[in-house]
Amino acid sequence: MIPQNLMMCREARKVLNELEAMAYNHNITTIVTPSQIFIADQVVQKYYTAPILNIIKSKVKGLKKVSSKHFTLEHWVSVFNSIFANNTSVHRENSPIQIIDATVGLLGFNIISKYLITDYSLQDAETIHQLVLTYSDNDIQKAVSIATNNGVYNIRYISAILEKEKALSNIKKAEIDKIRERAENSDHILAKPKVEHSFMDMATNQYNWEQTKQNAELDRLFNEKFGK
Numbered sequence: 001m002i003p004q005n006l007m008m009c010r011e012a013r014k015v016l017n018e019l020e021a022m023a024y025n026h027n028i029t030t031i032v033t034p035s036q037i038f039i040a041d042q043v044v045q046k047y048y049t050a051p052i053l054n055i056i057k058s059k060v061k062g063l064k065k066v067s068s069k070h071f072t073l074e075h076w077v078s079v080f081n082s083i084f085a086n087n088t089s090v091h092r093e094n095s096p097i098q099i100i101d102a103t104v105g106l107l108g109f110n111i112i113s114k115y116l117i118t119d120y121s122l123q124d125a126e127t128i129h130q131l132v133l134t135y136s137d138n139d140i141q142k143a144v145s146i147a148t149n150n151g152v153y154n155i156r157y158i159s160a161i162l163e164k165e166k167a168l169s170n171i172k173k174a175e176i177d178k179i180r181e182r183a184e185n186s187d188h189i190l191a192k193p194k195v196e197h198s199f200m201d202m203a204t205n206q207y208n209w210e211q212t213k214q215n216a217e218l219d220r221l222f223n224e225k226f227g228k
Contacts, residue, residue, distance in 0.1 A: 002032045007116040009125040011049045012040035015073065018053055022060060023071035030071050034110045035102045039074050041109070041125050046097040047080060051090040055083060074102060096126050105132030108140045115144045117153045124155045131155075135162050 002016055016032055023030045043052060059079065060070055069075045077100050084090045109132045120128075131140065143161040147153065 001030060003034075006034060006037055006110075006113045007119050008037045008113065009041045009044055009122060010119045011044035011122060012037065012125070013119055014049055015044060015052055016040055019056070019071045019073065022057070023068070026066050026071075028066070028068050028071060030068060034113065035106060036073055037113060038106050038109045039077065039100060039102050042097050042100045042129065043073060043077065043080065045122060045125055045129065046092060046095050046100065047084060047090050048092060051084070052076075052080065055079065092122075096129060105129070107137045108132035108135065111137065111140050111144055112155065112158065115148065115153065115158075116155065120155060127155055127159055131159060131162060135166075139165065 002013070002020065008016075016037070020030050020032070056076055059076075060066060063070065081100075109128065112128055112132070135143075139162060140158070143158045143165070146161055147157050
C-alpha cells in the first residue's frame with residue numbers, strides 16, 4: 001500500500017505501482033515506507049524505468065518461492081547495480097545518482113515529500129536530491145514552513161528560499177569576520193607595551209637637553225674665536 005500523503009517522482013510511482021500489482025497477484029500485501037519512496041526516486045534517476053521493471057518481472061517469474069521482500073525496491077538495488085554495471089544504455093545520461101543510499105538525506109526528503117501536493121518530474125527529483133544532500137533538515141523544514149505560510153507548493157520555490165537564506169548567512173558571516181578582524185587588530189594595538197615616564201625621568205631628560213644645547217653653543221663660540 002502506497003501512502004497517499006507522500007509525493008514522489010512520477011517514474012518512481014510507476015515502479016512502485018507495478019510492484020504493488022505484482023504483489024497483489026501473489027496474494028501478498030505490501031507497505032511502502034518513506035525510505036522505499038526515497039530509494040525509488042534515486043533508482044529511477046539512475047536507470048530508465050522500463051529496464052527496471054523488466055528485470056523485476058523476469059526475476060520474480062523465475063522464483064520458486066516468493067515473499068514480500070521481492071516486492072520492495074531496496075531488495076533489487078544490488079541486482080540492478082550488478083546487471084546494469086556494464087550496460088550504459090539503461091543508465092540515464094548525466095544522472096546525479098552514483099550510489100543509491102536510503103539513509104543520507106532521508107529526513108529532508110520526507111519533509112519535502114509531505115509538503116508537496118502532486119508528484120513531480122525527474123528534473124524536480126534531481127533538485128530535491130541535491131537539496132537534501134546540501135542543506136540541513138532544519139533548514140529544509142524552515143523553508144517548507146515559509147512556503148506553506150505563503151501558500152506555495154513548488155520545489156523550485158523551496159530551492160529559492162534555501163539559496164536566499166544561504167546567501168544571507170554568508171553575508172552575515174563575512175560581516176562578522178570583518179568585525180572580528182578589526183577587533184583583533186585593535187587588541188593587537190592595545191596589547192603593545194606602554195612606555196611610562198616618571199617625573200624624575202622627564203626632569204633628567206630636560207636637563208640633558210639643556211646641557212646639549214649649552215655645549216653646542218660653547219663649541220660654536222670657541223670655533224668663532226679660535227677657528228677649527
